[in-house]
Amino acid sequence: MARPGAVIEVDRNTPPVLFHFGEGVRLEKLPLGARIVYPPDPLEPIAHPERAIKRALAKPLEDDPLKSLLRRGMKLTIAFDDLSLPLPPMAAPDVRQLVMEEVIDMAAEAGVEDIHLIAALGLHRRMTADEIRHIVGDRIFSTFWPDRLYQHDGEDPEANVYIGKTAEGEDVTLHKRAAESDLVVYVNLTLVPMDGGHKSMSTGLATYRGIRAHHNVKTLLASRSYMNPPDSALHHSCIRQGQLIEDTVRVFHIETTVNNHAFPAIANFMQKRETDWTPRDQAMFLGMKQFTDLAPPAFKRNVFHAMRAPYGLTGVHAGQVDAVHEKTLEAVRNQISVRVEGQTDIVTLGVPYLGPYNVNAPMNPVLVVCMGIGYLFNFYRSKPVLRKGGVLILTHPCRYEFDAVQHPSYIDFYDEVLADTTDPMEIEAKYELRFAEDPWFRQLYRKSHAYHGAHPFYAWYWAAHAIDHAGDIIIVGGERDVVHRLGFKCATTLEDAFEMAEQTVGRYPSVTHLRMPPIMLCDVE
């Protein structure tokens, strides 16, 4: 039986705690009385995933069995999530591969000749052929790539259609092939509560016009938090768009959930609480610490990005989107929820080497903000762990390094936009449209492997709520110039950061460290 998450108070016997530090790790001693929040242990995975998938497709929730929906002569489209999920990428076979193979087997049996598979990228970068092969597996890749297995292009006017407007005036667009299909099967992998449900179709297969309807500062400021869909304006908007899409095309949703076994054997100590570290874990930590201290960044990055997570399937649900997503969220919460009592003056977080937008690339400063201040801060329900006006302390080297292939618009965003202002509202009004419509960024998004021109703006908006909520944000170990450009404070050590924080929150503050990843959702009472 997996242990639930825990909140531990630091006393004299508490060992130092692990802080992720980009492509490195640190052990830090927290002040006496500080709290450390640990995620639950990984749940036991389903022993026979194939059988569970077959069962889910045969007995879907509030929908007909998939087999009865497939017929000769129909147009079938299978859409699936891209490589931004799960993190780190899952060790083969990916659960999406197992689900899609089952669906395709059924389609072959029914004699469906017109079948297409689309990677639902939204405005993310195009994946390389090898990255797609890793997600879908050899058999699907060999059969369908590149004619019938391809990637969504949100900037291709020929390949997208305008569906209409929601009651709130949000534009809805969809990939043309999906819109013209008799049936769309959406295969999703939900790692955090933000993903899945109506959001899959309404962002994954949409254009900039559709996505900007909810990826904006106003909506994100009204999402408390976007990791908790019932309180998220972002999700309400996606639901409205999704309902319009469901009126246009028949969609059969398949959602899968995995446990939080995020690190392979070589980095198993990251998965464990420090009090559970065996001599082997301690040796592994020491080995990794020395390696990450000495090795050149590019080499470290290759080693870290080659890690594959041994995630195990914990649930698979199919059928009507709302019924499916409710079950999915329940399964996700079972895995990642931790009860935390009350808010705190200071929250500390270690920012890891990987976020959704830097798979096989360095985490640039804008993405550090997106990951630490955007995603990790927002893993809460009801209210943030940090009190309003409190101090958020992050650890990350925060270097000026960008991947010119994947993140060209991020470079301009950092150099031009952040030099002018860091205020999300002002940035949105002044710069977003220019970047989104820039022909060169558009070309790189469509033909190379670059994120869309508007993507760095969204990465920054994710952090809008935390920037608004926190009294101060300090990055420990970051490059001073870079951290100042981001609009935050820089500290050399954690002790210095606490000293600086006391100037904002007063003497003897309460401190909480969120020991992520593996990810968790703090249920704050």
Added chain:
Amino acid sequence: MPWYSGERGLTQLTGTIGAAVNDVRRVRRAWHWDTPRPHTWPAQGEVVPERASDLGWARQEPVRTIRFLIQHGLLLPFTKAMAHPKVEGREWVRELERPVIFAANHSSHADTSLILYALTDRARERTVVAAAADYWFKRPLLGNIVSLFLNTFPFSRTGGAQAQLHSSSQLLKSGWNLVLFPEGSRSIDGRIQEFKAGVGHLANETGTPVVPVHIRGAFRIMPKGQKFPVPGPARVRIGKPMAPQPAEGSRQFTARVEGAVRALADEPSQPDIQGTWIERWRALKPREPKYGE
């Protein structure tokens, strides 16, 4: 060199070896070891051609293991580095239940390496390549080395149908797949030439299916007359196996195979030749492990 000459040790040894090498060279030159036997010799002029050596040693252990190591350590990495071959239709050669003939267009010496690269390990291990007897085997040493690397066997281009059938059908019957270039020789300009009827004849006589293969890009890597390869992209497209129809003559079947190879050269995928997605999906079904494996 006489023993009393006063030179001893390494100098004497070098001298002795040098003398022996000179002797061998002299005999080689005198008896024309490196030139083919003239066609005018009576043994070559027989109506029933001489039973050619089919290089059986190259298909036996431990040569097969040595070849496996050479191919995986040298040939395939080199091919990958030079051409980054894109292979389509590998599913058709994944699980071959019976031997097949691979019929490919021929524009370069790189063709053979590209075909072997495109095959799965299981198929490659059981594949022999028909190499022109009058080109590759006129120098026995060269022929044997090529055979060690690529598992070639001498294929007569001049001896008529009987000569072709003789060794090829034996190989097919003993479970070997056969790579044939039905054009007969390398294309001068890279375009596909007319197929010779031998492939249809062989398939008809032995009842063997033919797998059409089209290779694009090999001509740029090493065209006829060029001694060394240059890097360039290549694509190998494999079609689904074709069996001769009951009333189909050798020439008609050859024409059909030629048509298939030409169709594979076209840019869009060819479901008629490459198979519909359902056929390909079924061909890729994971193999059920058999008892004893």
